[in-house]
Amino acid sequence: MNTGELVELAQQLRVDSVRASAAAGSGHPTSSMSAADLMAVLLANHFRYDFDRPAHPGNDRFVLSKGHASPLLYAAYKAAGVVDDEELLTFRKLDSRLEGHPTPRKLPWVETATGSLGQGLPVGVGIALSGKRLDRADYRVWVLCGDSELAEGSIWEAAEHAGHEHLDNLTAIVDVNRLGQRGPTRHGHDLDAYARRFQAFGWHTVEVDGHDVDAIDRAYGEAESTKGQPTAILARTLKGKGVADVEDREGLHGKPLKNADDAIEELGGVRDLRVRVNEPPAARVLHAVRAGHVELPRWDTGEEVATRDAYGQALAALGTGRGDVVALDGEVGDSTRTEYFAKEHADRYFECYIAEQQMVAAAVGLAARGWVPYAGTFAAFLTRAYDFVRMASISGAGLNLVGSHAGVAIGQDGPSQMGLEDLAMMRAIHGSTVLYPCDANQTARLIAGMADLDGIRYLRTGRGESPVIYGADEQFPIGGSKVLRFSQSDRLTVVAAGVTVHEALKAAEALDQEGIRVRVVDLYSVKPVDRDTLRQAAEDTGCLLTVEDHREEGGLGDAVLDAFTDGRPVPRLVRLAVRTMPGSASPEEQLHAAGIDAESIGAAVRLLVEQAIVP
Template identity: 70%
Template sequence: MSDQSPNHDLDVGELGQQLRVDAIRCSAAAGSGHPTSSMSAADLMATLFARHLRYDFANPEDPNNDHLVFSKGHASPLLYALYKAAGAITDEELLTFRRHGSRLEGHPTPRLPWVDVATGSLGLGLPTGVGLAMTGKSLDRLPYRVWVLCGDSELAEGSMWEAFEHAGYERLDNLVAVVDVNRLGQRGPTRHGWDTAAYARRIGAFGWHPIEIDGHDVAQIDRAYAEAAAAEQPTAVLARTQKGAGVAAAADREGGHGKPLSDPDEAIEELGGARSLRVHVTPPDGRGVPHSFGEPGTVKLPSYEVGTEVATRDAFGDALAAVGAARPEVVGLDAEVADSTRMETFATAHPERFFQFYIAEQQMVAAAIGMQARGWIPYVSTFAAFLTRGYDFVRMGAIGGADLRVVGSHAGVSIGQDGPSQMGLEDLALFRAIHGSVVLYPCDANQTASLVAALTDYPGVGYLRTTRGATPVVYGPDEEFTIAGSRVLRASAADQVTVVGAGITVHEALAAADQLAGDGIAVRVIDLYSVKPVDAQTLRDAARETGRIVTVEDHWPEGGIGDAVIDVFGHGEQAPVVLKLAVHGMPASAAPDEQLRDAGIDRQSVVDAVRSLLAPE
């Protein structure tokens, strides 16, 4: 260990003991937590903070700071003990762990300024670390290092292996995975136990530099971290440790996961008592400025002539390329379907800001979470159906306050002959269920372009649903569309029923309205392009004035447009009669118009639904 370190007089082993003691103390005070999972990694993190991490706790926004991600987020007592040792929090705050109103939650979130992303769903942290490391190399172009503390149990998660593969492919030499191989999971031993060689073979096969060490030997840990810094590929430090290390009653014992120690006072005494050591984390050496891809300008969106037919997925690609030309912080992420989603238009225009993740949707979404943590604006795109693979990552992104823009193409039965495996029929419900999300479903090209631009600076998770086939352009290129808005496309004082659709069904609703008008039946047509948040006032006005609503959507009946409309009237006011048209049966291969007809969401089905509501009882 270098005598040039500001901690050259610090006994790192003693610091590790302090971290164990504080993990026990805060868990005991909370009456819950994971002290044993924290104790196994204490020496690993003590050495990192004392000798290798480059971070300015007084300036967490410094772009030159290293990044530390606790992929095993349940070891939060260790993280908070580290913050106390670094002087970032007080001992008094440490003991508020898991209490109402405390920043020190059961699993870390960015409510703390030193936490980049929320973790706790195992398998998330390393893929997010890959995104941070890619940001450092390709976007920020700064030499910061990304350290990820992983648990051996989470190596059973497929997302971890997506991360290992992608990091190796990208040769992310600024990424270090520190794997705490403590042998015990929640219910018993892990798959490979202490066989670090088994992990080394697997991880090494993906182009990583694996290092096997004793995770309680500070000298070995120190050498491993130094070796990682010199490697020309990502490094995995595979550290054999003991869960509950340092306390005989807890060390390598099953049944203690997620529980405070039964006798914390005795355990603290065995560890040598409470300490108040201070670790002086070395701030970053450089004062580098993140790379910029140009100066911001005015967005010049594409425009499309009313009456022409353009697929909204085409408009998405054109619009994102235009937004990217004016906003140099916008990046595009793809999972090997850019030609279908039209993300390839952005990739062609801005190749240095386009990232290909192949068919690894979890890694793609996780990388976007990492990129947005550094201030970049990611747009993620794939088929709507395949976003189910990355849904947990979207959910965790929302927990951490991430700003994500997700675009799902090929939605609904209207895609036609490809069949149900390719049809996103649950995506509106999934994204409506995300806390604070925005869900948009445009019906034409000009509306799509406007909404792509509107999402750019909107906070939180935004979802845009696009359609595969070409649809008529019904709005002029100068019309603006805002989040939480809608458009009334047909209206009169004589309206007897309101038809509410979005995307592909707007065109079916308009055709139905024209057919009914020929028979003397006036209906109102609302384009509910903002499915969440909805334009509640327009819906309430329509309910009051027509008394009857038909919703029509290319989606399962659960959780989509129909439920969004019904939810408006779920607060005690008088509700209208609502008839939901949606996809009820499992589709098969058929042409798009046949699919709409078979699902009962085509124009004739809308006509029949309106007539049924008006029929005398």
């Protein structure tokens, strides 16, 4: 398009943003209006995309990091001819595809869910990494950011990672409109302040008037021709551009325009321009087949093996059998054992350094491109990335997350390194799967089984060695459990997972010598939970004792309770969990101090059995 046509298109995008927000009675029209020229030039002159084939391997990728400016995105879809005017005016209404913040669950042209600010650029880095290192395709990744979200640390994790990887297929377009939600941003219209930061991370920067369509056009061309560096286009804009009543005024964020009809008239009225988006170049991305023969490692019963070691070996084997599996780690691969994968499949391994938000975001971007990512770090450190996990679920992304060094059983390192909340936070994610293996063969089987699940999958591993109790051919279906001790005279059922399975077995053996029979259930699938086995155990024994190396809230005990939420009587349930603040001690001392070792389990069982027979 020429200059006049681009100006008209930008006005149409502003008008349609105002109209959509007015119809909804809510939304962010002023944030959309500031970026309308940036979007118009990109859509008409630079973006290469086949809307009929969103999966086309040559398609450029667009991420709206400032997800609240969704009216602008939907207005662009209308201009591209994939959303009609009637649908545009369903914005934010029940059952509409045009949600307040865009998600790929509803629209095939959306790469990732945004709205929690500071996430679009990190995910864009993941998509660009896929294009550069895996797909080896010529598509570009364009990310439209707001200036307010540049206060988020995750933006600078992304900036450093992109600079380090020389992602010249990535362009960040920053809409510097000066105003945030409650007032001015930290740097206002000081474009140089932002430029210095991006340049420090190895980016090429271009400063531009964000309402000069010709200057924007040249800036995009410069980004496309820049080699060896990602590009940040820093555009000075005005929030609410084009309507005098709202332009560059505070207090109007997230509000439809009061006089929408007058504003539309001031912007030149409703238009119905159509854009012929540039076709993507011919491309062929040969993703490896998802199915393949996987020869998992095997261990003999009685061997002492850490589940983190089993994870590393199983992941490397999975990578050998399946070329679509990729691995990421946060600079602790020698501890998590993700390094085993890195040594065998360096081309599909991504070192994210100590930047857990960027690690999970990169995994989301890789998943969006069809890869099967496994991302590992200490379970405790995944708390830093929890918002990214939450948003990944909203995206419908398929991620495998592995948290090592879980619980007090890690020993002397102390509480800062202990994952004690991870089961709770992962169970709370919509549609998640949460697994906690107790031995090496079980770990290997579950790692392989995770690959073909949907949604967020989390597996917890331990630091110390533990005995192998299952044969290498044992199967562990998701949603199942294993009954390890059983008799018709069981007085109580101990439900354990991970390290506490071994403690429960030791306690059961000692109790058996005293004539007290207890059932032991290995609840390796924490979510979904094996309701049938738990209900049968409750019916047979009358009491369930859960033992977990985790905080009492939200972990194994609460997972067991989920089996009894259908209205039937809830059995007697007693929970042993970590209720104190640990210090530094040996693993054995830690388990005892927390009251979750074999001795503590035995004491609890004796007390419960004694209480049960008291008249």
